[in-house]
Structures are given as structure tokens and as C-alpha cells.
Amino acid sequence: MSEITELPTPPAAGQALDAAVSSAPERTRRPARSVPWGSVALTLLGVVVSGVGVAALRDGNGWLQLAVVVAGLVLAYVGGGQLLRRRFGAGFDLAAWLCTTWLVLLLFAALLAPVLPLGEHQDIAGSLDAPILAAPDLLSPYPLGTNNFGLDLLSRVIHGARASLVVSLGAVLIGTVVGAALGIVSGFFRKTTDVVIGIFTNSLLAVPPLVLLIALATVLEPSLGNIALALSLLALPSVIRMARASTLTFVQREFVLAARAMGASRMRLMVRELLPNVLLPLASYGMVMISVLIVAEASLSFLGLGIQPPNPSWGNMIAEGEGNTFEEHPHIVLVPGVVLFLTVFSLNLLGEKARKRFDPRQAKL
Structure with missing residues (x-):
């Protein structure tokens, strides 16, 4: 009888794992991160x-x-x-986070401006004991300096942000609501409706924006509501065209055709099926439009057709530096100018990122 060879006993699971780890090459082990x-x-x-x-x-x-x-x-x-x-x-992206932080701080400062311990921003009689044309000093009671009436520039910048944000947000809201409605109606019904709305849109685009704003400012009272209404006309043509293009894209999609086959009315199709898909790219585009309208409001106030002094606005604050020598007191122009630049830059950067993320046409670029 031949001898039967005895097979080796397989190692335990723990021993096999230890052997595998010990036999692994050194290069596969993750090195510890060094401090930069x-x-x-x-x-x-x-x-x-x-x-x-x-x-x-x-x-x-x-x-x-x-x-x-x-x-x-x-x-x-x-x-x-x-x-x-x-x-x-x-x-x-550190720049995006810094822009977000700047906008959040500016928004909270504008909302809490009445309760913040700020200097006088409007009443000249309340600033009689304040230094005139004080230079910026971050360790002084007037960190951003004062203007030629002794008013605190930090307080005026924050209160001016309230006016700029209210006007621009109101104008974008009006333009988005009206423009989205007209764009959806134009893209859904087409034919004569599309032609009429297209003529209206092209008529607004044919007038230079600054000329249109000056004409409206000379007719309307210089209040926040009227300025927002006038600025909404600048956002209206672009919003109408974007809403129309998005409607033409979605109106032939399966979910719209299925809702129409199930007997949904035209109003239900436009409100329940098309509007949510149209608003997403419009919302991301709205951030860019806010920055454009902030500059437009500042331009009107700089020309004396917008918010009137002593009410602060970034535009009329920049205009206050016209009568002063820029070499001697540049902070009167630089303080509101830098705040305006940072706000517009932040809105543009975040708006472009939002458009690339939420707008499918931008994502392909």
C-alpha cells in the first residue's frame, strides 16, 4: 500500500492577514503627511x-x-x-470662500446697521464734535475716516449698502418675475405671442441703458421703489430671452408631453412643469444681474439722479470727493469705491460659478 502524503494545515485567518501585511512592499504604505x-x-x-x-x-x-x-x-x-x-x-477655491464671507458680512452689517455702535452717517448736527476729513485709522473711533462734514465713512458705507442691496435685489426680483412670465408665455405659445414679446424685448435693447435710466430718473421721484422699478427694465430683456430659450428646450421633453397627454391645462403646464426648470438658470443669472444693477444704481447716484444726499449711497459718496483734492484726501473716494469693487467682484465670481453648475449650457463649456 502506498503512503498517503499529509497535506499542510491552512493557517488561521488572522495569521494569513498578518502574513499578507508583513509581505506587502513598503511603497504601498501611505506615507505620513509632512507639515508644509x-x-x-x-x-x-x-x-x-x-x-x-x-x-x-x-x-x-x-x-x-x-x-x-x-x-x-x-x-x-x-x-x-x-x-x-x-x-x-x-x-x-479660497477666492470663492472669501467672496462668500464678504457678502455674508456685508449683508449682516446692512441688516443690523440701526443697532450697531456706528458713528453718525446722515445728521450733520450730530457730528459737530467729530474731526473733519480724518484719515482712515483702524485703531481710532473712525476706522475708515470721515468726510468733509465729519460723518463717519464706515457708518455711511454700511447704510449705503442697505440702499444698494434693496434697490438691486428689488430690481432683479421684479425683472425675474415679469421676465420669466413673458419668456415662458413666448416660448410656450409661439406664433403671434412670440412675435409681440420679441418686439417688446428688442425695443428695450434698442435704447442705450444709461439714456433710459436718465430719462426715467428725470420723470420719477428719486425713491428706492422708483429706482428699483427703473433698473428692472435693464434686467428684463435678458431674463425674457433666457426664459424663452429654456422653455423651448423643455416644452418638448417627455414629462411635459406626458402631462399634456393626461389632460393638464396650459396654465398647469407652464406653472407646474416649465416654471421650476426655467427658474434654476435664472436664479444663478440673477447674482450677476445684481452686481450689474448695483453699478447702475451707483452711476445714477453719482450723477445726482438716484439716492439724494444726505442719505448715503456708494455712488453719491464717491461724488463727494469731487470737490476735494484727491492727493490730500483720497479716502473719501477710495473707501466707497473699494467696497463697491469688492461687492461687485464677489457677486460676479459666485454668479459665474453658479451658472456653470446649474445651467446645462454653461456646464458644457
Whole structure:
């Protein structure tokens, strides 16, 4: 009889796992992340330089102080961006987060302006003891300086944001509601309705925007409601065309044809089926339109046709610097101008990102 060879006993599951781990090549093990000391040093350097510009140079040249603070902020932005991309991934957009933070802070400051401990922004009699044309000093009671009447520029900028945001948001809301309704009706019924609405849209586009605003401003009272109504005409043609194009895209889709086959009325088709799909790209486009209308409102106020002094607006605040020498008191123009620039830049950046995400036509680009 031949001998039977005894088979080896298989190792236990735990032993097999230990053997597999111990035999794995060293290169497959994840190395520990090293601290990016260069980015940390760059961020700290930017913070220190900005602090030096604010505190140590407060009694020196204003332009030198501004240059040092801006240089420190740029260094902190570059270093902080590298750290955050290393932590959250290469797709992290620090600029978008900073723009969002700026808009949120501006919105809350505008909403809480009546209860914030701010200086006088409107009543000249309440600023008789305030220094006139004081330069910006972040450690003083007037961090952004005062104008030629002693009014606090920080307080005027925040209260001016209330007027700009109310007017632009109101104008976009009116333009979106009316434009979406006309665009959906035009794309749904077509034929004669489409021709009539198209003529109306082209008529608005044929008039230069500034000429149209000046004409309306000379006829209407310079109130927030009338200014918002006038500015809504600038947003109306673009909203109508976008709503019409989206309606033509969705009106032949399966869910609309199925609802029509089930006996849904025209009103139900437009409100329940088409409107939700049309509003999504319009909402993302609205952020860009808000920035455009903020600039338009500032232009009207700069020309004296918008919000009238002493009520603050970014436009009439910039106009206050016309009678002063820019070399001697540049902060009167720079303070509202920089706030206007940052707000419009933030809205444009976030609006473009929203359009690329929610508008299918932009996502393909």
C-alpha cells in the first residue's frame, strides 16, 4: 500500500492577514503627511506684515500704510490658499470662500446697521464734535475716516449698502418675475405671442441703458421703489430671452408631453412643469444681474439722479470727493469705491460659478 502524503494545515485567518501585511512592499504604505512649513511661514508672514501696517505705521504716510497692508494680505492669501488646498484638495477655491464671507458680512452689517455702535452717517448736527476729513485709522473711533462734514465713512458705507442691496435685489426680483412670465408665455405659445414679446424685448435693447435710466430718473421721484422699478427694465430683456430659450428646450421633453397627454391645462403646464426648470438658470443669472444693477444704481447716484444726499449711497459718496483734492484726501473716494469693487467682484465670481453648475449650457463649456 502506498503512503498517503499529509497535506499542510491552512493557517488561521488572522495569521494569513498578518502574513499578507508583513509581505506587502513598503511603497504601498501611505506615507505620513509632512507639515508644509513654507506655506505656514508665508501665511504668518502675511499676518505679521498686515499687523505692522495697521499698528506701527498708523502715524506715517497713508499710502505706505495701505501698500504694506495690501502686501501682507496678498502673502496671507497665497500661503493660506496653499494650506487649504493641501487640507481639502486641489479643487478648494479660497477666492470663492472669501467672496462668500464678504457678502455674508456685508449683508449682516446692512441688516443690523440701526443697532450697531456706528458713528453718525446722515445728521450733520450730530457730528459737530467729530474731526473733519480724518484719515482712515483702524485703531481710532473712525476706522475708515470721515468726510468733509465729519460723518463717519464706515457708518455711511454700511447704510449705503442697505440702499444698494434693496434697490438691486428689488430690481432683479421684479425683472425675474415679469421676465420669466413673458419668456415662458413666448416660448410656450409661439406664433403671434412670440412675435409681440420679441418686439417688446428688442425695443428695450434698442435704447442705450444709461439714456433710459436718465430719462426715467428725470420723470420719477428719486425713491428706492422708483429706482428699483427703473433698473428692472435693464434686467428684463435678458431674463425674457433666457426664459424663452429654456422653455423651448423643455416644452418638448417627455414629462411635459406626458402631462399634456393626461389632460393638464396650459396654465398647469407652464406653472407646474416649465416654471421650476426655467427658474434654476435664472436664479444663478440673477447674482450677476445684481452686481450689474448695483453699478447702475451707483452711476445714477453719482450723477445726482438716484439716492439724494444726505442719505448715503456708494455712488453719491464717491461724488463727494469731487470737490476735494484727491492727493490730500483720497479716502473719501477710495473707501466707497473699494467696497463697491469688492461687492461687485464677489457677486460676479459666485454668479459665474453658479451658472456653470446649474445651467446645462454653461456646464458644457
